[in-house]
Amino acid sequence: MGFVIVGGGMAADAAVRGIRSASPDAPITILSGERHPPYDRPPLSKGLWRGFAEERIWRGTEQLDVTLLLNRRGVEIDRDRRLVVDDSGEKHPYDGLLLATGGAPIRLPGDPEGVHYFRTLDDYRSLKEGVEEGHAVAVVGGGFIGTELASVLLDFGCRVSLYFLEGGPLAGILPSARSQSLLQRFRERGVETFPGTFVRSIRRVRGSWMLDCDGARGAGPFDHVVAGLGIRPSVELALAAGLEVGDGIEVDEAFRTSDPRIFAAGDVASFPFPVLGERFRVEHEDHANQSGVMAGRAMAGRPEPYDHLPFFYSEVLGVGYEALGRTDPEMELVEVEKGERAVLYYREGGRVKGVLCWNLHGRMGDARTILRKEGELSPEELRERILPL
């Protein structure tokens, strides 16, 4: 019978590699909702706008001796008979099943047709083909995707307006002062910013877009509207199959769901993390890759506890940042700065639970050591770590 993977993204590809490392010949079938084989998503909102060639995003999953069924969605799991039914009616029996269904973008009120969401290669192509230098673009959302897209569209020569609910960009991870200085930076670069603004509805008027907002002045006309409002984990299949679902599909430390034959990995999985004593769901590349491999190995009979602390990275207006752990600005913060660079430690109960490096790369190893072994360093001791360089 072999293995079935539902989902054609980064975690699915990583899981194939995990299975292959333990079981070189097992049959593997992937049901992917996309029309493309698995690819890296991060370049869609960064490198691909700056000359990174599209050929470099492919992960080569199809070369790993798998049956890759594209445009084929899993629609039902029959746990008793151990098979998945796809949207063509075909049944796929399994010894082990992985749900790597990721997440789907949250839609704007009214969900008007023609708004750009940003999750897939086709989303990227559609915006890139439609947008021209000088176009007016409204970006809705001040999180990772919204700020990345506002940056690349600005560099592309668009007139960008950025709308978001919070008081400043990246307010979900940055303390207020840093978020405000990023807001100022956007303004200096000519981006019209609308903090504290709820976009109530969007209308098409004589070929242009108009936004109706609470708390904002002139909202249009725009040539394009791009939304980066976050994702909702795609848990429908798991729910219908009666698996335990909370904020994502609940798994144990080897990515096993409440059914020991079914696993989940990547953005959709909520996993326990003993080092920090909490459950996490992580929507980032490093975790998709690592959890996918671990889930694949566990499916193939080689479970190992996941003690990797996944990091994430992003970039905005030419500044790169990397972080790991819990980076909630409501936590107690210790900030160490040197010029344009900074390290932010997020503490709770006297322990460091998250680290963010601003404009500083290659320090995630040090950050991991602090979280794992030295979490109880005092603010003074933290000043001596990571920075100064």
Ligand SMILES: Cc1cc2nc3c(=O)[nH]c(=O)nc-3n(C[C@H](O)[C@H](O)[C@H](O)COP(=O)(O)OP(=O)(O)OC[C@H]3O[C@@H](n4cnc5c(N)ncnc54)[C@H](O)[C@@H]3O)c2cc1C
């Ligand atoms: C534009 C963009 C930029 C990003 N940049 C960064 C970054 O800079 N740094 C970082 O750390 N992370 C970044 N990420 C996040 C990172 O890409 C994700 O964490 C990662 O893609 C998650 O992988 P996944 O396989 O869990 O889910 P996904 O990649 O979302 O894959 C899920 C797959 O499942 C398929 N699927 C869903 N339901 C079904 C079904 N029922 N049947 C069949 N198939 C189904 C979907 O079609 C999709 O192919 C970015 C994401 C995006 C979209």
